[in-house]
Amino acid sequence: MKTIHVTRKLLSKYKTIEEALLDASDGDTIKIDPGTYQESVTIAKSVHLVGLGEPETVIIQAPMDIINKASVSIKNISFAECEKGLTVKNGYAQLTHCQFTRLKKWGIHVLEDGHLDLTDATIRHSGIGLFVVGRARAEYCALYSQRGSQVCVSGNGRFVMKHSHIYQGKSAAIYFDQNSRSFVENCQIYGHHSENMQLKSTGNSEAALKDCLIYESSSGGALVLGESKLTLNSCTLTNNVPRQVVVLGGETIIQNSLFETGQIGVDINDNGTAQLEATILTSHEDDHIRVGDGALYVYRSTIKFGQKSGVVLTKNAYAHIESSDLFGHMMPQLAVSEQARVSLKHSAIFYGKHYGFWLTEQASADVGHCRFYENELNQLVIADKSEADLEDIQVFDGAQSGLYIHDHSHANVVNSTFYHHNDLYPQIYVSSHSTITMKESKLYDSYESGIRFDMEASGLLEHCQFSGHYEAQIDIQHSAPTIRECVIENGGTCAIRLLHAGGFIENCTFSGHEHNIAIGGECDTDIIGQEADALRQYAEALSVTEEMEAQLSQAEMRAALEKAQKDAEREERTVEIVGLVEELEEQLGKK
Template identity: 20%
Template sequence: MEQYALYSQQLSGMDDTLALRVVSLSSQNPVFYPSITAALQASISGDTILVEPGVYRESLIIDKAISLVGCGDREAVIIESIDLPCLSLQANDIHIEGLTVRNHLAVQPSHYGAVDVSFGRVAIVDCDLSSASYACLVVSGPETVASVRCCHIHDCAGYGVLVSTVGSCKLEQCTVQRNGLAEAAAFQNSDLSLQDCTLCEGKGYGALIQDCSQGGFLRCDIYANAQAGVAVFQESIADLSACKLHHGWGSGVTFYQQARGLMQDCEVYANLSSAVEIKHHSTPVIRSCKIYKGKWSGILVSDVSQGIIEDCEIFDNVMAGIEVMWGSNPIIRRCLIHHHAYQGIAVFQGGRGVIADCDLSQNVLGSVSIESGSQVYQERNNE
């Protein structure tokens, strides 16, 4: 909020507790309005609307390059609506900052968010978003790019953040939690990027990337979600770097139905299902990861999947370090796989693969188990 520091103090001497100021490009003398709607109608592109603390029960359509900025703590500047989006953003260079935005329902939810972005390049900074509707934030459309920083996005029965229909959204330093279907999701050839974010305590997925979409995750902490921490489905691609995925009720990461991607320098631990699942013709690269203390296998490769697993340490999972099954054929190389109550690597039900330059010692039931009908090429392993 540095660029708005001149106007960040609460007004004094005003009887109207819900006063708003418009700071125009053409004048530094603010004009006062009794509602955000009135201020929007009077504003021109490039203006800043400064919102005093209070509760504003309005559903706003912003279709010009306006900055809407709360004065003081975001918890004190509240925009709320019933059965409509609080903010519908439809222009380039819209800036939303320092607000609490919350949507309520009187009837059944429809497919809108507390904040809907349907066109343009939009920035949302230091806001608190919650919703009783379909999502807290919806970003959609091929000409739509949303940048979301330092926000708390929470407590929606549907999605925390939903990007669809070739939309693009980047989240930085956000906490997304306690949402019903997924903390964040990308559908229909969309692009979702998260950096230094926390996705936690959801009733569904931490993140869901599907329908040929792309996901990027850098230094994210993803934990305590009811389903997979990150699920990559239906020919989608996701790259995860330096992330932690832990204490989930499902897997840490699932690649499913021809999914691809790179998972590098991540820690995956203490999940109730396999830490990493590679299923149904998927082909990711898992590199330099630590995978441990899971309640099932470390990595499961099944249903004619492939992929590369290299330079990983996999240890202390309840089942095998890696399970390969149902015609799958991964390359496993330079991995340290140890301290499992079962085998280091178990290959069965027609599984195949290459295992090279791995340390497979210190597993209770041996280094590699190969069931009849399965076939594995091995070289230079320490057993």
């Protein structure tokens, strides 16, 4: 093995790199003096190229190709001001402390049979910075201000990048395409403001980012398309607007990450799928997560302090949310509409400025083992032909009703608890042709009613307990539910109020009220068991009242007739007296 010295000195044997390569053998070292070398170089031997000085002083202004399975190391050299930089066609290249500047097509291109190991390199102001179709590894590098993608991994490319910065490009920072596989760790990606988002994943590509910072983009953080898969592990995404991550048809997995300070956190559509685990989303100006015609899975995550909603599901979307918290939103914390479906398990929704959970437009929900509290409007709303199964939930300390079912909607409630809601609102309100089936549940300690049925609502309350409501514990107005084997105790005015009501009251237990059942209007409720005679007693009392009113009316008529007769007699006497006075005045005048 020998060392060959390339220099422009007068008596030098090797004045060009090509001359040195012709005389070199595998394992030789070629040392290059500072200068600008405008020569195309093809390397087919396993040699070492070393620039003698800083890389900006040893400049190659022509393409360099590595072929023939050569293993080449390059150190302290710049590639600049030409059509393209280094192409690894068939072989291995190890580059250390090199620079690539103003190359029209690409800084480095690694073809299918090429292999690159890049350390402490700078690639800038070029077309594509690093184009990988083969295999490449990059560490401690900086890529910035490319016109195209700063890194493009395509074909069957395999790419690893660590401890690097990618910033201020005019297209995507990293573009994952086709069947490529990539891993990016401990990198910073920021400052891309083109029509492309900072990360773009398409085709059947798979890419994983770990411990990365992705921030400050006006085009967004990451776009996942096609059948591609993008994993973000322990990453921070900050101030990527309008959307931090967009999933359109692909899949993204987000673990142990932080999304903050943007407009929308995650946007899923076109059958895309996103899975979040142990992740925090906070302080977005719009919805934190938005799903339309896609799927969302959330585990052990926190979604908090948004200017709009925490999670919004539309257009047949599906979401499974488990062991997570949603709080501090200005709009409904979880909003589900347009036939979307949600499964909510072992989670809490609280401290909201609007509804806690809003189900509308034929949406459906399966909710179990959850808590809803301290939301400033109704805590759960089921409206517009929607349906919900609610099992083992706790709903308490709300500023309006705990559960509001409206407009042809239905809820199944099992083994649940409602308490401490606003004095002006019933804890559960069922209205407008809606229905509820509630079993083995407890409602207690609220001034207004425990449950109110209104406007032709119906349902079944079975084996439930009601206590501590000052108003009617069960209030039925223009509705016909069935109340079966419930315990209703220690209330205020009454246990059940019936107003123009129907339905059934079967084998319920009443105690501790001013009245057990208060009745008004025309009611045809069937009552079995305790208070079975309530309607008969009400009918009798009503009949007596009507008779008294009738008798009172007749007495008033007689008294009025007598008064009229007396008034008439008084008027007749007055006329007679006036006539006598006039006659007397006449007689006196004649005298």
